[in-house]
Amino acid sequence: MTQRFQEFYHWLDVQAHRIPAIPRNLGVTALFLCAAYWASSILIGHTGGENNSALVFVLAVVFISLLTSGYFYGIAASIIGTLWINIYFMEPYAAFSLSRPGYPVALLSMVAISCVVCALTARVKKQATEAVRREKKAKALYEQNEKLNAEKAAIQLQSERISIRESILRAVSHDLRTPLTAISGAVSVLLSSPEVSEKNLAMLADIKQDADGLIVMVENLLSVTRVQDGTMPLKKREEMLEEVAGDALLTTRRRFPDYHIELDLSEDILYLPMDPLLVKQVIVNLLENAIRHSGDREHIVLRLYRQEDWAVVEVRDRGRGLSPEVCQSIEAGRPMPLSGDATRGMGIGLSVCQSIIKAHGGFFTAENHREGGAVFRFGLPTEEEKL
């Protein structure tokens, strides 16, 4: 019930406040006094008494106090009302008279009543506006809460998506690696077995090479899936670059034992944040690229050094160099052209390198050396950028 009243009052308040304060207050006062006068005139025709008119005027004063701002209009209305009663509804009619005993008491009590009523209504008004304010606040809080809930749900969905992707990747990598390990392993056993004929040996060697190639390809594809759209965080930690490079070189040597690759280490200790397995893969890819495409077997050099705020890794060969298209697309950060025999297989490996380095906030370049051969270079920031 009070709620209804508050709502209605609020509505009325809003409507009334469209009119400027003084005309509104005056209008309300005049309206209710006239209504009281009109009601009293009717009542006096029926009852002939003066007590009723006093009550009607008190009621009018109550409404006036309620609907005007401040105490002024209520008190003014009560004084006017008292005078009006005196003139029109008390004997002698149509004349002001203080002749009847007790009239001053009636006058004073009517003023006192209006004062009390004014004070009370002022409080009610204050409570009403307070209630409205509180309601607004509650509504705002509720809306904010809704928004937060929606955001929370979105984050949860995102992290669920990541964990689903993680588990799919793990399953795929397990299902691909296991048979490849078995194939490559079984072939190695056969290769070292004395029972295999010369002819079959060559075929087994081919199988072994292809299986190992597939292993590398699977690792590349898995890494690029991990890195590419940036939804999965890198597993970064502080790592010694020379250890990563050394490990990469060991892996490459195991696959290509006939190639000579030199490691040129910096005297500086390069210890920086990275995902070591991914960076190792970049180095392995660059070395393999040099081995497969340069035609150089003797002078491949892997060099590490510090340049300002970058830890730089450089793979240089003295082979046939890069075609302008390859240089251009690396310059532009575009994926490698995948067609053409000369670049066969090169595209995926180098694209993976680009993606991984980009995800680390590093740079990746390729150019031809003045003295011949290609130089691939990438740099990783030595300081973790502050987010």
Added chain:
Amino acid sequence: MSEKQTILIIEDERAISNFISRALTANDYRAIPAYTGKEGLSLFFSHGPDLVLLDLGLPDMDGLEILSQLRGLPREVPVIIISARDREAEKVRALDMGADDYVVKPFGVSELLARIRSALRRADRMKLSQGIQRSVYQIKDLTIDLARHQVLLGGEEIHFTQNEFKIIELLAIHAGKVLTYDFILEHIWGPYGGTGSNQILRVNMANIRRKLKENPSEPRYIHTELGIGYRMLDD
């Protein structure tokens, strides 16, 4: 010794288990395959193998659980872990629980055989020494004399700081075994020494490599296990 050394292979992927068995037989070991954890444990007790190859991703039991059961026994049998590439934390835990070494799928036969040889040699050495610590270790042309606190490389003395020497000493005592960063940190700097970061160890290691003129791509004395720890070679 005329008797063949026995190796228990606890691996659920038959294709992998098969080629490992063949490779081991071809290299004069006796191979016993087990395809579940329970089978592995019972074959372990019935055959008493000289070495265990243990896959961490078994269908019926956690590989680490098997490892802790094996490590609870009085006879210490070397264990080599077979694990997936992206489960580093698991590998580190297995090594800290006493596994000797690990290989990562996809691994090659020669790599696996090298690690098996190294682990078996280490076990032999432990048996011979009966727990008495040696005072001189020899790895190729590197001599580590614990009593004299001296390291000689090709007959020439190399000077190390106290912590560098402690690291070399620790690796030499456990030669052939992978020591994790945390293991080394705790032994050299105490239980709270390396809290949060192993930079101090890594930098010391980089200095040791420089003093030994060690090329990380052709390790002669100390092998880096990327992201895991270090291992002193023993042949």
